[in-house]
Amino acid sequence: MSAGIEENVLELQGVVMTFGGLMALSNLNFKVRRGMIKAIIGPNGAGKTTLFNVITGSFPPTQGTVTFNGRPIQHLKAHKIADRGISRTFQTVELFGNMTVLENVMLGCYTRIRTSFMASGFVLSQARRKEKQIRENALKILKFIGLAHKFKDLADSLPLGEQKLLEIGRALASEPELICLDEPAAGLNETETHVASSLIKAINAKGITVLLVEHDMKVVMNISDEILVLNYGRKIAEGPPEDIRNSPRVIEAYLGAEA
Amino acid sequence: MLRIAKLPIAVFALFILVFPWTARRIPAIEHYPDIMVFAGIYCLITIGLSLLMGYAGQISIGHAAFFGIGAYISGILTTNYGMNPWACMLIGMAVTAVVAALVGTPSLKLKGHYLAMATLAFGIIIFIIFNEETQWTGGPDGMSGIPGLSLFGFEFDSVERYYYLVWGVVIAAFIFTVNVIQSGTGRALRAIHASESAAGAMGVDVARFKILVFVYSAVLASLAGSFYAHYLNFINPATFDLFFSIKLLIMIALGGMHNIWGAIVGTGLITFLSNEWLQYFEEFEVIVYGAILLFVTVILPEGLAGVPGIVKGWFRR
Structure with a gap:
């Protein structure tokens, strides 16, 4: 690595998040390359928003490390993480x-x-x-x-x-280096969705890495460079959109196993 | 943009300036400047409390205690140790800041109204200390002989002189607070009020801000306490009881919580009600306060400061 700039903006290693007896994230490992748009998808309750909350410091993970620009951040409070350069939006709009x-x-x-x-x-x-x-x-x-x-x-x-x-x-x-968007297209009509996805592309073109949780598959398939699929807090697939589209495990998770 | 107009502040300052001069000439309100001194002292408390409650969204039911700490530190240090009153004022403010940080920090790190409970308990404890530590505070009988204030040989020995001193400080504190509200700090406070999680995600250190504003409001209350002690030359615990803390909340609710002007208007009104206009009611004045609080909550949730907006709304129709 030259001049201390990491190739991966964000790296999660062995991240576990439990709430009481419920395991929301279990032993999650993945990397986000600088400058990419990475989408996180999965059925409801897969742990997507929990993952965002862990990355942005709403609560610390039960186990594991979150590394941002080569430095661990999993112990930091939300405002410190924001200072480091991770920003986010919320699934249910949290404007002032x-x-x-x-x-x-x-x-x-x-x-x-x-x-x-x-x-x-x-x-x-x-x-x-x-x-x-x-x-x-x-x-x-x-x-x-x-x-x-x-x-x-x-x-x-x-x-x-x-x-x-x-x-x-x-x-x-x-002025974040990494922006986490939690369902930016949820509840939007087709025109609005189009506006939102071109905006996300424009943000990415500025050199900002985008981490995206989204249910709208058209948006996800169109704009992301890489997709991570979660189910019950586990990673079940990771790769470029075309691989994910054809992955039997992903289809199974969404539609149930074929009889 | 949240802008607080400068003109009303100037008009208000002018009113403060000419009021004693006018009141002196009208026998019926001759003694009003004396009541205005108390109103000014209470305004110092409610300005800080308004920032805490209306802008940062935190409730304190213990500000009578901070008011009392300022008063007693001034009283004890000047009468027992002959210290300079101004130095005592600063010591009082410093001690109060430390105490407020100690009381506020654990509860303000949590979400929700834990501060209200913590300050309620704190207020009761401090009230008991004022009553029981007789050797220091004189107990329920209070302490007398607290000296007046003077600066470079100028004695603030008349009502009018003290009036201008207190209101000068009030206006300075008011302008300082207005500036804070209109700045990035005020924006951060209002953001905390709207959504703590979003404010945190935008880099606002939520806990630190809540503690900071709480300490600021406590320090202003302490300063008010010192002014109170040096004005009356006598203090006793009854002034600093739980009911006074609640009265402060009524002042802010009546004036309007989300507007810094509300603190001034509400405090002025309640002070005149309790020191003058409600004298006939004696113990029953509490009922009047209850009625006011009920009326404001149901009919005027924005308080009196919201009235201009309502009137404007009528004319637009």
């Missing part, structure tokens, strides 16, 4: 509904530009400059995701499709 579209994205910039409590109280010129910078960054992102015209609206007032886009925008504002 009482804040405007612009403010939501501005908060996303928090990982990169922040002002201390005292500095904000006294409004030092430095704090004012930072605030201006944050605003400009946020507006740029709103243009990128196509919501610039709604910057004043309350996040709660947007239709679901735009809320999903806004969540992606907020995640982008933290």
Whole structure:
């Protein structure tokens, strides 16, 4: 490896997650290569969202290591992991509904530009400059995701499709190296889904690695470079879309074994 | 953008400036500046509490204790040890900050309203200490002979002088808090209120922020306590009981929790109600507070600070 840049942005080794007696993830190993779009699929309850929660620090894994850019992160709190460069969206939209579209994205910039409590109280010129910078960054992102015209609206007032886009925008504002998208197309109509998948491609084109949980197989097959299939917390297949499409184990997991 | 208009702050500051001058000329309200001193002292507490409750979404039922710690530290250190009152004020604030961090940290690391329970218990414990540690606090009889304040030979010995001192500090604290609300820090606080998990995923250290705001609000309460002690020259535990903590919550609820102006309006109203307008009710004034709280929760969930918005809504129709 040259100059300490790892080929794999993310690497999971022997990750186990149990809730009481329930094993949500069992001995999971996989790698995410820098610059790729990797999708995680699997039937409901396969452990996809749990996996995201483990990677982004919502809760630490029971066992195993999560390595980001060559450093272990499984013991870190969510905000520390965000600082390191992993951002995420949520399956059920978790926007700051009482804040405007612009403010939501501005908060996303928090990982990169922040002002201390005292500095904000006294409004030092430095704090004012930072605030201006944050605003400009946020507006740029709103243009990128196509919501610039709604910057004043309350996040709660947007239709679901735009809320999903806004969540992606907020995640982008933290300038992540890896972005974890939890079902970005869930509940969207065909047009909205199309917008969302071109946005994901555009994000990837910027050099950001994408980890994607998605049920919409058309989206998954179209945009991902690699797919990981989970069932009952275990990896049952991993590889490029065409392999996964024809894998008997995957078909079995989704449709049940043939009689 | 969340913007808090500057004009009302200027108008308010002007009102504070001319109020004693006007009140002096009207016999019926001659003594109002004295009540306004208390209102100002309570405003210091509720400004911080409003940031904690309305913006960061955490409830404290123990701020009377922080108010009391400030008052007693000022009282004890000045009367027993002859220390400089201003230094005592700072010591009080520092001690309160440490105590608040100790009380707040375990409960604020959890999600949910654990802070309310922790502060409730803490408030009761501190109240008992004020009553029982007679050698320090004078017990239920309280302690008297607390000196007044002076600065470079200028004595704050009249109601008006103290009024301007207290309200100067209130306005400074108000502007500081307004600045915080309008900054990235305020944004982070509101984000915590809306969704702790999303705020965390965006890099906001949720626990640290909650503790920080809790400590800030406690320090302001302590400062208010010091001003209280030096104004009255006498303190006793009854001032710092559980009911006072609840009264602070009523002030904020009446004024409007999600608006920093609510703290000022609610505190002003409740202070005048309890020190002046409700004197006839004597013990029954509690019922009036209950009625106010009920009325606000049912009819005006945004509090009085929400009224301008409602009126604007009528005209738009």
